[in-house]
Amino acid sequence: MSPVRVAVVAASPQARTSLQALVDAAPGLDFAGSAADAAVIADRFASELPDVLLVELEPLAGDLPAPEAGRDPATPALVLLTDEADSVWIHEALTASAMALLPRSATPGEIIAAIDAVAEGLCVLSPEIVARLLAERKAPRQMASAALIELLTPREIEVLTMLAEGLGNKEIARQLNISDNTVKFHLSAIFGKLGASSRTEAVMQGMRHGLIMV
Incomplete structure (x- = not known):
């Protein structure tokens, strides 16, 4: 099987170096390049896009990027490392281009596993994000129960x-x-x-x- 080509996007040079080392050390992955933002990656790989885009979103770096509606199958699968996504943004990301959402504190093993999974077309969510989404679904039920008790x-x-x-x-x-x-x-x-x-x-x-x- 051909190696999975992974490009890295991170604002911090240190983060880019760290993520590149992680990709380089993983069997079956091929580091395709890095940049400070996704636009540069898109221009650099216009003729041959990477299979997976590994993106670290730093805290307090402004608003999270708005996910684009509808992912083109030809575009890279997206693995996002972020700590500040709220439930609304998570839903939008999952219905758009994001295939994996992990905290920035994710271990190297977790990040590599997420890359392998999205390359196979799977979706990956951290336990924290799953818990947040489940809590969001549970809240309306609790409110409905409270309303019934009042009725x-x-x-x-x-x-x-x-x-x-x-x-x-x-x-x-x-x-x-x-x-x-x-x-x-x-x-x-x-x-x-x-x-x-x-x-x-x-x-x-x-x-x-x-x-x-x-």
Whole structure:
């Protein structure tokens, strides 16, 4: 197999030297050159682009570059080393040209593994970035659960809890000292707020959102 040609982009000469040494020492990788910015690399390799572009983004160097929409398969796969990407930028990068996102503190082994992976068309994310993205997805669910708790009145939560215990309308009415019609009224409100069409579905929704424990 032909070696993977890797070009390095970093503002700091020391960073470029360090990353070049890393690429040079790795079997199966061929150092293709380095520059302070990607535009220089593009001009230098206009006729034969490298397979992978390894880019270090320094902190406090201004805004992160806006990823270009839609990656051309002929362009190099991008491995980004950055510490300041927020969730919005990460999403934009992943839907554009970036194939790997790692912190600048990534070990040589992690960087080489990322280069090998993106050269094969895979995507690589550090555990920190994965955790950040998962937390972002979890937050709306937590907010939705909080909204449901606010929507259901304490009495409705009581009724929902009794539903989960398998009690029928008459037993719920007896325990809460209310009429059967009032129980039906509460059930109708619970079904509407939880988007449920049956007692079982209402209980499942209540468990899913942490409103009741069984």
